[in-house]
Amino acid sequence: MTQRKVISFETIRVACKNCTLSQLCLPMGMSPEDVDRLDSIVKRSRPLHRGDHLFRSGERFRSLYVVKTGSVKTYTPSEEGGEQVLGFHLPGEIIGLDAIDQDAHACSAKVLETSAICEVPFQRFEELAASIPSLQHSMYRLLSKEIGHDAEMLLLLGKKNAEERLAAFLVSMSQRLSKRGLSPTDFYLSMSRHEIGNYLGLAVETVSRLFTRFQDEGLVKVDRKHVEILNLPTIENLAGAAPAAGSRKHSN
């Protein structure tokens, strides 16, 4: 986002310790020497473009990926062209954790917009982690956090109605972007309505109608991919567990 005019190779290959994401990425209390060691195994490639794949389902697992700028979606391609979107990944977020177990990727990762991605060869990382307890623990937490996040999605898909799902989606985007120092109320969605619907278990048409409704209710202002959140508290309420009063739905 904030980039110098002259983009030299050096600028792109900014070290972990200078990365704006370091506080998200690096475990607290890692010594400067350890950071250098970690730094030395991280690969940084030239920017990837919309449609590029980080990896595809079935490929051998080699590396984890960290989004530096841009965004990535992960999805499981199915037989006849259909797919299930598993998640959207914003700067500071890690991709590929689910592949450790089988030593192969079970999902594909596609870049949604021009993005900078760090690649972390897992085997080297694992060796490094073995000698840095705080890194080790950090890795456990990362994996654990992913599990916790998935549990939230389970609740969303299992118990929430369309309105609550889209509200939760907007809140999630808002929170994650603001954590990155970006505006929590004004942002661009890099994914299509189609992909949002797929992710939330809704039809495209439903997503579209809900955006319209939210706008009519003065909760947001939407223009194509540009979203301005006008009334975040109300949206947070909608997203929250509480189903509309009088509904017995899923109180089972």
Next chain:
Amino acid sequence: MTQRKVISFETIRVACKNCTLSQLCLPMGMSPEDVDRLDSIVKRSRPLHRGDHLFRSGERFRSLYVVKTGSVKTYTPSEEGGEQVLGFHLPGEIIGLDAIDQDAHACSAKVLETSAICEVPFQRFEELAASIPSLQHSMYRLLSKEIGHDAEMLLLLGKKNAEERLAAFLVSMSQRLSKRGLSPTDFYLSMSRHEIGNYLGLAVETVSRLFTRFQDEGLVKVDRKHVEILNLPTIENLAGAAPAAGSRKHSN
């Protein structure tokens, strides 16, 4: 299940290396000495009973739990008594991985039937793992596997209809039980229809109707909690991604 007539304390406190679950639990290639070290940190309690809690949402995270016999459900209790069932845990399966990140349990774990549970104090385990690479790697895989499993559930809740969900549930039970050396086609469900419905994002009534339908179609024989699977291949087909031909549902 297969238990000696005289259940002495010694019998219950069977060491990891003699545990029938050891091949599920222990990473391949751990030396006997390392197994002993692991063994020494595992606590084994007297059997727990239906309704007992391993832990409750909000409690400080201290230990992981492994089901030896019986079954456990995890769930997130919500405001007004409602809950979302996150999973059912059978022998050999681990509980509590999601709590590492926040150092606190975000869900509760309740025993569904008389069960034997191993408790693994996490801090000690982490120290131990740091010095045993294969254990370390095994732990990563465990966490990763959990993430992969959650992704499957996401797909189930996001894209499958009621029939596919119940079929997938039956297939999952069948596979997991058979991996424990139990019958893949004849078993007892320790959870209620209510809990199954909650887990699958369906109303109790729908679950009940589907069991009836499956039985009418000759796929299963159901008597209360006792399930006999008569036509596993067909059920596997139902569970599989493929939605009924002609349906555009969720091909988005």
Next chain:
DNA sequence: AACCCAGGTTGACATGCATCAAGGCCGATT
């Protein structure tokens, strides 16, 4: 500038499943 087209919106309709309601079954309690 005219065209094209993918993505998005909107309307009309269909349906799967939740909801509501009533009754049945079985184990527990006395």
Next chain:
DNA sequence: AATCGGCCTTGATGCATGTCAACCTGGGTT
């Protein structure tokens, strides 16, 4: 053995959301 209560089943009905279809819109191409 009679009573009770929890769990399960079955039937009737309604609604949220998927589906189908038509149109709109803006950006890219020639």
